[in-house]
Every structure is written in C-alpha cells, then in structure tokens.
Amino acid sequence: MSEVPNDIDLSRIPKHVAIIMDGNGRWAKKQGFLTRMRGHEIGVEALRDIATASAEIGIEYLTVYAFSTENWNRPKAEVGALMELLVSTLGKELDTLQKNEIRLNSIGQTDALPKKCQRELNEVKDATRNNKRMTLTLALNYGAKTEIVNAVQTISEKVASGEMKSTDIDESVIDQHMFTADIPHPDLLIRTSGEYRISNYLLWQIAYSELYFTPVLWPDFKKHDLHDAIRTYQGRERRFGKTSEQIQST
Numbered sequence: 001m002s003e004v005p006n007d008i009d010l011s012r013i014p015k016h017v018a019i020i021m022d023g024n025g026r027w028a029k030k031q032g033f034l035t036r037m038r039g040h041e042i043g044v045e046a047l048r049d050i051a052t053a054s055a056e057i058g059i060e061y062l063t064v065y066a067f068s069t070e071n072w073n074r075p076k077a078e079v080g081a082l083m084e085l086l087v088s089t090l091g092k093e094l095d096t097l098q099k100n101e102i103r104l105n106s107i108g109q110t111d112a113l114p115k116k117c118q119r120e121l122n123e124v125k126d127a128t129r130n131n132k133r134m135t136l137t138l139a140l141n142y143g144a145k146t147e148i149v150n151a152v153q154t155i156s157e158k159v160a161s162g163e164m165k166s167t168d169i170d171e172s173v174i175d176q177h178m179f180t181a182d183i184p185h186p187d188l189l190i191r192t193s194g195e196y197r198i199s200n201y202l203l204w205q206i207a208y209s210e211l212y213f214t215p216v217l218w219p220d221f222k223k224h225d226l227h228d229a230i231r232t233y234q235g236r237e238r239r240f241g242k243t244s245e246q247i248q249s250t
C-alpha cells in the first residue's frame, strides 16, 4: 500500500471502475508507427499496469471495454490481429492475474468470438475463479443496446410462459438479466483520449456513475492518471437525486 498517495482516502475508493480504453490508434500514429496494432499492444501493457494498480488501491471491480459489437466494422486485418492479441494476452497474463489475486470475468456475446479466443478466455476465467481481491471484467463483443434487447427478450419469454408476471418486473429484475448480474453498478466511468461519448457502454449500469474524461491516450494512461481520476471522484458529491443537505446530514 506504500505506493498509494496519502491524499487519497482509502475508505472512499470507488468499488467498481469502468474504463473506455480509447486512443490506441492515435497513439501509434503520433509515435510514428505504421500500424495501429502497436497502439493496441502498448494498450495491453497499460491495462496490465492499471489492473495491478487498481487491485493495489482496493478497487474491487474493474470493467474494461476491450471489443465492442461495433468494432467488427474495423478493417478485417485489425479485427483479426485484435483477436490474436486477445489470445496471446490471456495466455501471457495468467501469472499477473494469479499474483495479484484477480479473477477474470467477461461480459458480451463471447460465443461469437473465434473459438480459440473462447477457449483461452474460459481457461483463464476458470483458473482464476477463486481469486478474491479484484474482478477484472473484459467487455468483449459487448454492446449495451444488445444487452438490453436480450434482457427484454428473456424477460418477455418468462412472462409469456407464466414464470413471471409483468407487474413483477422492476429494476432489480432487469439488473438480474444483464451480463453484469453479479457485479455492482460502476461508481466511476473513465474514458481516455479526449472523446466525450459513452459509445454503447454499460448504458443501464452507469445511471449514477461519476464520469471522468481525460485527454490522455490509453497507452499513456498510467497509475498516477488512475490516482488523478480517483481524487476527482473523491472530490465530488454523489447525491443520487437527493439534496446536498440531505447527503451531508447522513
């Protein structure tokens, strides 16, 4: 814990941090690399450092947008290389996950990923399933609108079959039909690279998340940038619709 700056309040660390890791392509271009893949490769290193720093500071859930349903529209070569990178990363990072007691999890339609990715993903998820310090969730072939559509379909089928009444549907029922059923909603959402968009990420779950945007490109996002985001989070007042006076009196 010695590496945590003492102006960070360890009793108010966000329990769940979600990240949109954006800017890999622009980083590669800026550095003069000919392919965007170099940016994704260094992006993996940034992810390793941020996952380790998150576990170290006491974040319990870290959810990162690794591949969106829209990313299939990228050039075929980039999609293929990203899938290869996913396979090689999962294979290589098992030690880091075990050493830091991180459980690997995923959200999204992973059954549409190449078989090799699915196999590797399942192996690492299985090998780390008893790790308790932090859950690292990879959003892979994930899109929030598809997630909501799937939930509505499943719930409608349950109503149609009589397993559930339409009046039983409340927020917790919807929560239970999301990919994120077993994890709390994010307290803090970070997007790198100076873009101010949510891009179909966790739309239902971020209703009350604090949003943090930084111009830093993802491959350059370091532990001190994570600490800056947490400091900003700790400086905000989360009111959940109440007044400031009500929050302060509790």
Ligand code: FPP
Pocket (backbone or CB within 6 Å): 021, 022, 023, 024, 025, 026, 027, 036, 040, 041, 043, 044, 047, 065, 066, 067, 071, 085, 086, 087, 089, 138, 193, 218
């Ligand atoms: C956005 O940068 C990033 C992605 C679409 C993929 C994120 C992937 C990684 C960090 C590495 C792969 C992850 C794993 C777990 C293997 P961009 O390409 O959209 O950047 P740009 O906006 O500058 O073009």
